Amino acid sequence: MQFWYGLAQLIGVHTILGLSAYVVLQTGQVTMAQAGFLAIGAYVSGMLTAMSGWHIVPALLVGGVTAAVIATIVGFPALRVKGLMFVVATIAFGEAVRLFWFNFTFQVKRGGELVGPIGGEGFKQIRFFPANGWTDLDRAIFIVAIMLIVMAGVWWLDHSRAGAVLRAVGEDDLAAQSVGVNLTAVKVSAFAISGFIAGVGGALYSHYTTHIEHLNFGVVLATFAIAYPIVGGLHNVFGTLAAVIFIQGFLVEGLRFLGDWRNLLFGFLIVVAMNVSPRGFVSVYRDLSPYWRWRVHGGAIFTVILVLAGEAAGLEIVDFVDGLLGPTGLQYNHFAWLVFAVVMAAWSWRGLAVLIRMLPAGLERLSAVLGEALGRSAVRRPRRTA
């Protein structure tokens, strides 16, 4: 059970990170600054709760606002360039933020011990959750609730006039400019919003891990941040969530039993995912017929309701599944494989059906080609009818 709560927290934090990159990607810019914003939120809010004794909610907001302010300041010069140059500029910004925390030491005495970030050693005592007696379930609910709020906010942004402006800039900034959109204002606002979201995510991250250091916020994390929305698709926020579940829940946690091979499969599956669904998971979903959409929807909602209702009724369904898997030596890992296989089968079923329908024609064509290659018709060609 512990494991599932941990997984929910992990997915919550990473979804928020992915959504922060999602907002900037809507304007057509690939940002590598998200890890930097995450670090700012993480350190600032951590300092507020651990050193000044704040409650986590105001600390969360202050962390977000700080990151947003810095995003605005950086956004004006950085958004003068675009495309590859923006990528490189934001990589440089992220690294600069990381190196700042690497050299930043500030400690105060609190409760008989020194607390605060120590340069390269990191920031160790962010113990708001354990100090206030929050259980794992409380944390998971809190983080997932914040994630849902952020998702709802970005969803609303997508469907508002502002979202339309963001997408217009992303599709063709020249066209957007010619109908009177102020490009700088739009891009910097998107950057500031993404900074705020990443700052909140960082605040959750530091409190959930209780120990942060500068190495956590490198180029790799920035790459993950843009990977979620790209792999999931930029149609709507659920793609990001799906991609986080796919990457963190399946590729990272689910494949753990593969040991060393997991890392090999990780890169490979990303390449496969991008070849199979270049516009993201959401586009695959959108291409489904209503019947299959209903099955995906209905299946997911039904399962969640069933599990939640069972838990509420004290049936301990998740523990029950764990218990079922326990004696067989199977664990979540294998379970995740199973779920993944079922989902993939459901997705590829249509493809399989098409293949089966195409099979007779394909065989015919193959035999014709073979026949030609053999010089004479080894196989009787189908007669053309007028």
Place this chain on the structure above:
Amino acid sequence: MFGDLSFLDLLQAVTDGLLFGATYAIIGTGFALIFGVMHKINLAYAATAIAGAYVSLAFASLIPMPAIVVFLIAAVASGVVGYLIYLTCFRFIPTASPLATLMATVGMLILIDEVIVHETDGMPQPYPALFDNVMIDIGDFGLRGDLLFIFGLSVVATVALVAFLYRTRLGVATRAVAQQPVAAQLCGISVQRTNGTTFVMSGLLGGLAGAMTGAAVGTLSPLLTLPITVKGLIVTVIGGLGSIPGAIIAGLLVGMFENVALALRDVQERDLYVMLLLFLFLAVRPMGIFGKSASRD
């Protein structure tokens, strides 16, 4: 500002940096070549370079061979890996989804890195160097033989690339596709084959650069890929997107700047100064040294 650094030390640092910058110049050229032809970023490029160097190392451990052959094997192996990257990340992904291509190259970067870690158990491997015991002394000032060799090799590689682009039919085709893919296609040039050739060419360059990095540093490690990727991107941006002469000058400049920063300060701060150089360029000349003022992507 220079502390206890004499003029001669500074000159030494500048020279060593310039010579080592040749590897950055080659990597930057490879990035610029792909960006110039396809207008897309191949983030797996530095990984290609390192992969080639590792393959050559594997051959060298099987059969003893002179270091120059090792370099050539590295180039060929990287060419093959470059073509594989073209197939997996560019060939079958629609042009309209540049983000998917970008992400796929990130996936390849991770995959190549992990294959290397898997094969070598993550241990750094010693790499053979040429002329590493040669030292040309001019008074207190010295030129490292291995760095000179690297510099010479990169000059040869660059001349070969320019000859390819301007003296062969395939080179003309490559430039035509870079300029206007649709028009090139109307003239009967296969865009896909040309793109594939570009990846092989840039892979050959990358393999040389990977071998050169290995020879200059003395060891090969999968940890090299990320810094080289970032440096290569910085070089491409400073030089101007898709500009080969720009990439060469920027590569030498970054190498020199980095080495001077290393001599003046210490190794932890070195990369910070390279970032500052980048910021300077983005602020003063955002299109890079040789870039056209980019009004549209």
